[in-house]
Every structure is written in structure tokens, then in C-alpha cells.
Amino acid sequence: MQHLIQVGDEVRTALEDERAVVALETTLVAHGFPAPDGVETGLASEAAVRAAGATPATIGVLDGKIRIGLEPAELERFTPDASKLGPRDLAVCAVQGAVGATTVGGTLTAAAAVGIRFMGTGGLGGVHRGFPTPPDVSADLGAAARIPAVVASSGVKSILDVAATTELLETLGIPVIGFGTDTLPLFYDAAGGPQVSARCDDVSEIARIAEAHWRLGGNTILVGRPPTQSLDVAPLIEEALAAAAREGVAGQAVTPFVLAYLHDHSDGETRRVNRDLIVDNAGLAGAIAAEHAAL
Ligand code: PSU
């Protein structure tokens, strides 16, 4: 099977030269924001990675190929009807020729195939509220448990069961590093999260911990960076989850539904905070990757 994975020229050169490369997902482009904000957020994230001294590799499936390093104009093809690709979905989507937007787990899976170990995102998926009814645990966790990487995030989305997710991260051997914080950020909200397993205040220390963790056979390290502008939307999240339940929204559709509900009912405030934290986390991933390349 030829050309299943196609690496863009800039990314390929950076990998050959052992320079810093940061993977970015396309689910947030397609499903995380109303158009055209997804594309803008994706491009701003790429710019933040570059500003930190690394090469961005935005990942998605187009025309039967897993593409690592999409061109800016190609991001326009990641519309809401793109499939949402977790780790299990990549091969099916590529073979069947659909447009596929990668989640964190899908992005880590594709990135690992070409040796990219850093990514930036909004928040890691986790245990959805109400487990085991429904029994919904994000495949982001399975991917993080088996793939060596650093994921720079604003923690775990507070639309999830954060306590259960934190316990599962420990079970899976995934270190949770607070970047300049002792508690895990809750995506929109900087405060109120559980204790992290370790705090780091500088990126070079994170790069050294990652290298040590990988040498010990460990896989993903989750880095949680508090959003610069913090927003307490706990009541609105309850409302959004109730609306999702009422309308029978389930499975992969829950996260996009809830994000859209919050955006619509917060006067765009969650959308702005979400956008900025994604871009800032991309920059943080770039900085960690650059430090790691210099080790
Ligand atoms: N963070 C965001 N917006 C998003 C997501 C995360 O700010 O759209 C996406 C990521 O792609 C993440 C996915 O991997 O939600 C998790 O979805 P699920 O819980 O269905 O696994």
C-alpha cells in the first residue's frame, strides 16, 4: 500500500534534520468551532508553533491519504461533515477515501507513525460524566497510554468527569504536569481542578522529564497550562449536558454539541477563551519540542 502516509516537504525536512516538530489536530478545525473560526484557530496555532521555534504538522485524512503537514488552504476542507477520527478510525477513513478530522488520539496515532512526539490541543478527552451510563471514555486516553508523546493542553475539559479522568490517568501511567500550577486546569477554568502529579515551571525541565519518562518505557505526558483568561462556566455546562441528554446526543457527537452550546449561550465568550488557549498550548508544545531537540 503506497503513499498511505504523506508527509509535507517542510515537515519531512524538519524530521530529517531532527528539528522540533509539533502535531496539531483537525477535529477542532472541523467540529470545535463554527466556521470560519476553526480554520483561523488552526492557522494561528501553526503560527504559535513557529514562533516557539518548531515546525507545525497539522494532521488529517484527505483523498485516501493520512496527511502530516496540511497546507493552509487544505484546512478549509475540514468542515462539520468531516468524519471525526479517533485511533480506530484512521485506517478505515484512509482506505474509504473520506475527509477525516483527527482527534487528539487520532493525531497521536498518525504522528507516532512518522516519529513526531509533541502536540498541542485544547483539552484531553476523558471519562464522560455519568459513566457507566453511558460507558463513554475518550479514546484519547487509550492513545496516550500507548504512545510516547507530550500533549500540551489546558487540562481536561470540565464537561467531563474530571475526578474519574484523573484517576484513570494515574492508572494508565500518564504523568500530569501542571505548567506553573499545582492543580489541573479545567479547560475554560484555571482554578478548581484536582492536584497534578507534579508541577513544573520551566519548559526545559518538562523536556528532560519527557525524555526520562520515555527511556523508562513510559508513554504520553500530559501538560496542563492554565488558560490566560479564565472563565467559570460550570452552570452552563450542566445546562449543555442536560440539553444533549434531552436531544439524545450520544457518543462522538457529545463533545461538539456541548462546545457549540456553550459558544451559543455565552455570547461567544467560551469561543474566544477556547481559541486563545488552543493557540497558547500550541506555542507551549513548540517550546517544549524545541527544548527537547536541543537536549
Ligand atoms: N478540545 C477542544 N475542542 C475539541 C476537542 C478538544 O478545544 O473539539 C476534541 C479533541 O479532538 C479531542 C476530542 O480529542 O474533542 C475528544 O472527543 P471524545 O470525547 O468524543 O473522544
Ligand code: MN
Ligand atoms: Mn467518546
